[in-house]
Amino acid sequence: MIFPTPSGTRDVLPEEMRELRAISERLLGVFTDAGYGEIYTPAIEYEDVLQLGATGVDPAYRVFDERGNVLALRQDMTVPIARVAATRYEGVEPPFRFCYMAHSYRAVQPHRGQMREFLQAGVELIGAPAPEGTAETLTMIARSLDAIGLADYSIALGSSALLGALLRGFGVDDERHAPVLQELAMRDFVSLGQALLDLGLSPKDERFIADILQTRGGPEVLSDLPGEAEQSVLGLRQVYERLSEDVAGRIVFDLGLNRGLGYYTGAIFEVLHPSLGAPIGGGGRYDDLLARFGRDLPAVGFALGVDMVHLAIAGQEQ
């Protein structure tokens, strides 16, 4: 007889578990040494509380409790931590530093190797505005990956506000941005060009915006930008200037970076390793999220996929 687990879930046996445990403990050690307190929140919450996050990723697994309330498995840790910070630290002076090692749950598409249940190691820095808070978070990413001996990783850094700012600069009102933002989220630069032309932009202006969004590289790409665009990457430059040399060396600017999640407001990042085809982690600023829970505080955070980090280490040892 075979008793399978649902697709997108898996058992971890002792040999692999030892390695995962070693990685997890190192990561948590770096976080807590830097003053981030480990936090636990329930895996299952009221669905309408999770929906307040408006992440763009809806909770995928819902049940009714004995009173008819809808409960759901959390889709990430950022929303529950925003809830905790906004509601349980009333009267306490920010910033708050939290870290976690926790599972979250998402829907999967068939035959894509996606996980329904995945373990993330992350930090949330609440009440620390840009650029200092962002620089601290990027430094935490580098320190934690250095601690587990991962070489060759890089951190893509972009801004979720850049495209909107560029469009406003060309006189396109916010309510007409959606089709262009949608194509950027789909990573489709061909359709993005068409969407810009459909807004009435000239081919020259279309090329101007598309070229900026396809700009990737070191800090030199920020200074090579035309004057009008330079203003919109000022925030990224300020973050970069606050990084120590070794962390700065990991940064790849990606001016078209898009994370899909709805709560990001400024700098966003993805952690990349050449041995894997998908990012091993990511994060960004979410300066509006806490206000939805009743306390208006700027915030920034990141999460690393523990399985992905483990695969990257295995990939580099080969």
Added chain:
Amino acid sequence: MRKLRIAVPRGALMAETLDLLESVGIDTAEVRTNDRKLLFADLGIITMRPSDVPTYVESGAADIGITGKDVLAEQSSKSVYELLDLGLGACTMVVATIADDDSMEEALRHLGVVRVATKYPRTAAKHFEQTGRQVEIVEVKGSVELAPLTGLAEAIVDLTATGTTLRENGLVVREEIGRSTARLIANPVAYRTRVTEIDALLERLRAR
């Protein structure tokens, strides 16, 4: 670091794709003379079915790839960057039915639903949904033209370049869903970690 790896589609797009790569300085002679070989590690070329290109590129098994917009539209959940319209392999996604009677209209009028045979189930379902018609998709793997001739379905959704195959099987185009040309796609990690190589290739392709 290994050579930048390009996924090249076999089949109708292959010859044009190899010409294109040749024109930007990639040596493809060995690929042309070696029809059965799939992996050319020294050249950084892998050949495969066009519909597999997004899968290899998404996973990072190939860094970049070339495939039709029809394939990308059908597999739109694949996380790849679509960088450039290469203009090759122009064709059209169409709805076609038997020439002399419009069985699709008849089915919709009579039953309120039409059966559509296709190799592109998501594209077909989306088209009928967006045009407010109920549809039952029948997925087939080849020779879609057979379906309306044998009563498997009233209509087909398929890709056509010249319309010859449709005509020869007594079918006519009733609706155009969209145009398709070949696209250059890139893996999301390679796009950020192999910037110099990918941008150099992009620039040469744009300058053509």
